[in-house]
Amino acid sequence: xKWESIFFGTxxxxxxxxxxxxxxxxxxxxxxxxxxYATFKGTKIINAQSNxxxxxxxxxxxxxxxxGSFSNDYFYNFLGLDNAQIRMxxxxxxxxxxxxxxxxxxxxxxxxxFVKYRLLRQKSGAESFPFSLTxxxxxxxxxxxxxxxxxxxxSDRLAYHNQAIFARKYGDKLSLLAAPSxxxxxxxxxxxxxxxxxxIQMGGRYKLTNRLALTGEICPSSNQEYSDGSxxxxxxxxxxxxxxxxxxxxxxxxxxxxxxxxxxxxxxxxNSWDGSLFLGFNISRVFTVKD
Amino acid sequence: xxxxLITNAMKKVLxxxxxxxxxxxxxxxxxxxxxxxxxxxxxPLEDIYxxxxxxxxxxxxxxxxxxxxxxxxxxxxxxxxMQEHFNENYVESEKFPKAQFTGTYEAGQAVGQLTIxxxxxxIAVPCELLETDGTLLLQADFPVTIEDFGVxxxxxVSDKISKEAKITLRATLKKR
Numbered sequence: 001x002k003w004e005s006i007f008f009g010t011x012x013x014x015x016x017x018x019x020x021x022x023x024x025x026x027x028x029x030x031x032x033x034x035x036x037y038a039t040f041k042g043t044k045i046i047n048a049q050s051n052x053x054x055x056x057x058x059x060x061x062x063x064x065x066x067x068g069s070f071s072n073d074y075f076y077n078f079l080g081l082d083n084a085q086i087r088m089x090x091x092x093x094x095x096x097x098x099x100x101x102x103x104x105x106x107x108x109x110x111x112x113x114f115v116k117y118r119l120l121r122q123k124s125g126a127e128s129f130p131f132s133l134t135x136x137x138x139x140x141x142x143x144x145x146x147x148x149x150x151x152x153x154x155s156d157r158l159a160y161h162n163q164a165i166f167a168r169k170y171g172d173k174l175s176l177l178a179a180p181s182x183x184x185x186x187x188x189x190x191x192x193x194x195x196x197x198x199x200i201q202m203g204g205r206y207k208l209t210n211r212l213a214l215t216g217e218i219c220p221s222s223n224q225e226y227s228d229g230s231x232x233x234x235x236x237x238x239x240x241x242x243x244x245x246x247x248x249x250x251x252x253x254x255x256x257x258x259x260x261x262x263x264x265x266x267x268x269x270x271n272s273w274d275g276s277l278f279l280g281f282n283i284s285r286v287f288t289v290k291d
Numbered sequence: 292x293x294x295x296l297i298t299n300a301m302k303k304v305l306x307x308x309x310x311x312x313x314x315x316x317x318x319x320x321x322x323x324x325x326x327x328x329x330x331x332x333x334x335p336l337e338d339i340y341x342x343x344x345x346x347x348x349x350x351x352x353x354x355x356x357x358x359x360x361x362x363x364x365x366x367x368x369x370x371x372x373m374q375e376h377f378n379e380n381y382v383e384s385e386k387f388p389k390a391q392f393t394g395t396y397e398a399g400q401a402v403g404q405l406t407i408x409x410x411x412x413x414i415a416v417p418c419e420l421l422e423t424d425g426t427l428l429l430q431a432d433f434p435v436t437i438e439d440f441g442v443x444x445x446x447x448v449s450d451k452i453s454k455e456a457k458i459t460l461r462a463t464l465k466k467r
Contacts, residue, residue, distance in 0.1 A: 024358045024393050026322055026467075027347040034364050038379040055371025096371065172385040210380040211445065243380070244447045246372065288370050 036122035039132060039169040040177075041213060042248040042284055043091070043099070043116075045203040046237040047256060047264050048217045050177060051134040051167035053099035053116055054091065057290030060101075062089040064282040066257040071275030080279065087259035092289075103260075109143030110260040122168060134165040136179075140260050156187040159262040163201070173207040181219075183266040190227035197266045198222040205241065213241040215250070219265055235268045250282040319352035321427045326462035328361050332437065337451040339373065341366040348429055348462040350396065350420070357401055357418075357429075359460065360391040381442050382408050396420055401431060407440040427464040432457070 040050035043060065054060045064087040068080030077083050091101025097118040104111050120133040142157040163181035170176070179201040188195055203217030218236040225231050239252025255272040256264040257280075270276035329342035346361035363384040368374035378384040387409040394403010394414075401418035404411050416433035434455040437444065444452050 023320065023349055023351050023354075023356050026320070027349040027358045027360045027391075029324070029345070029347055029360055029362050029389070032362065032365075037375045058370075058372065172379075172383070210383070243376075244445070245376075245451070286372055288372070291369050 031125045033123050033125045033127045036124060036132065036169050039122070039167050039175045040205055040215075041241045041243050042250060042282070044250070044282060045177065045205065045215050045217050046239050046250060046252045046254065046282070047235065047259065047261075048177070048179065048201040048203050048219065049116065049134075049136050049163070049165060050203075051118065051132045051165045053097065053118055053134070054093040054286055056093050056096045057288060058093045059287045059289045060089075060091050060093075060284055061287075062091075062282055062284040063087070064089075064259055064280065066254070066259065066278045066280035069257065069270065069276045069278050071277075085257050085259060105258065105260040105263075107258040107260070107263060110140050110263065111143060112138055112140045112260055114138035131166055131168040134167070135163075136165060137162045138261060140262055152187075158186045160184045161261040161265070165201075174204065176202075176204040177217075178202050181265065183262045185262060185266070188226065189230070193226045194223050199265050201265075211243045215239045215241055215252070221266060223266065230267070230269060232266070232268050233271045235264050236272075246286045248282075248284045250284075252280055252282075254278055254280060320467045321350045321352070321464035322467050323348050323462050323464045326359065326361075326429070326460065328359070328461075329459045330366075330435075330456040331459075332453045332456040334451050334453050338369070339452060341368045341374070341377065343367065346460070346462070348460075348464055350427060350429070350464055355395045355397055356393075357396040357403070358391065358393045359462075360389055362389055363387065381444075405435070407435070408442050410440045412439055425466050429460065429462040429464060431460040434458070 040052050042050060043052045043054065044050055066085045068074065068077045068083035072083065074080060085105070085107050087103060087105040089101055089103035091099055093099050099116040100114065102113050114136065116134060116136045118132065118134045120129065122132045123129040138161045140159045146152050161181065161183050163179045165177060165179040167175060167177040181199040181201055182196055183199060184196045199219050199221045201217060201219045203215065205213045205215045207213045216238045218234060220234050221232065223232070233255060235254065235256045237252050237254030239250055242249040255270045255276055256268050257270065257278045258264045324347045325344060326346035326348045327342060327344050328346040329340065331340045333339040343361050343365040345365045346359060349358045363382050364378055366377065368377065390407040392401065392403055392405045394401055396418060399417060399419065400415055402415045405414045416431060418431040421428040434457050436455055438454065
């Protein structure tokens with residue numbers, strides 16, 4: 001009986017010694033759930049929205065330019081600067097998931113407003129989830145005067161864009177995105193022309209260094225022409241992202257020069273094979289207005 | 292006859308000794324998973340401060356071994372973007388998820404190895420350990436030179452980020 005006790009006592013002591021040996025294993029923090037961050041650097045890849053939104057209480061200002069095409073008297077137009085298009089955007093993160101904003105694009109004097117909401121977020125660790133899903137909805141108002149002599153209703157000037165943005169970050173370098181989208185115009189040239197067209201935005205980025213990344217996007221459409229003879233081409237863009245503190249600089253080459261979604265997605269008249277390529281940039285600056 | 296040299300009384304003492312040893316072996320270890328670990332790498336131009344309240348710390352009184360570990364993504368910043376940059380651009384949390392210290396405590400000093408951003412350095416820093424009925428208070432304040440751990444600070448922001456991060460550790464460890 002007593003020898004048994006001694007035996008177990010010894011066993012306990014040995015166990016205790018064993019525990020001391022891997023003392024540092026005790027502090028190992030169990031795997032937690034981590035929400036994937038920085039799938040993309042900016043809230044846009046180039047023209048397309050990314051799955052990202054600014055954080056809660058963050059005000060973001062984006063200024064974008066698209067310079068004139070190489071095929072359009074490039075040097076006469078001072079490297080395209082003379083016929084540059086401009087877009088300004090101001091948006092705010094109401095919560096970490098909800099983002100609202102307004103914008104103004106110079107081509108056809110389009111004003112817009114949007115709501116963006118992160119419905120699902122990619123997660124790793126204890127409760128992992130494979131992708132992010134962000135919903136984006138926007139409305140556009142054409143401010144440019146009509147030259148057809150017809151008295152247009154306000155509703156004629158409106159167009160809409162809704163999309164579901166699926167994104168996934170693979171490791172720390174590669175992120176890919178696919179966004180099924182629908183663009184609706186209240187007014188199209190002919191009765192046989194579709195008011196609603198479907199598009200799929202596909203894009204990605206590859207990080208070269210911690211602050212420099214390559215980006216690319218392409219957006220095929222369900223419709224390539226209108227009955228009035230206009231022909232549309234698949235928009236695409238290639239660029240680099242450069243991040244410094246609160247700024248993201250995006251420089252790119254694309255075959256589009258309009259920046260409001262319905263125009264560059266559904267009515268892009270530029271064929272890159274004709275030399276219709278545009279240099280451009282987006283610069284974003286964030287201000288934390290609420291800590 | 293020799294067998295009788297170990298009397299029943301002696302057996303009892305031996306038994307007690309074994310149990311006491313065994314008990315102590317366990318009771319002398321202290322652990323927490325709620326240590327507060329913060330750092331300040333700010334400058335007059337930018338307030339850069341983050342705190343984690345889920346660091347773990349372990350101490351073995353018999354050997355003096357001391358360990359501290361923290362998940363990089365558990366550091367909370369005031370600004371979400373700063374937190375993202377910290378994880379994505381500076382400490383590369385995806386590649387190097389944890390920072391840790393392993394070493395020993397002796398005479399007001401923690402001596403051992405500090406690993407941050409996958410790089411390990413020998414350090415000896417002042418450290419306080421106070422035992423009060425079953426709990427152990429652990430405190431340490433020391434600077435860490437950011438470059439020593441291979442975390443590069445780009446020129447454009449070098450005057451906004453301090454070269455040294457001031458680390459503050461406050462932990463209440465409980466007997467296991």
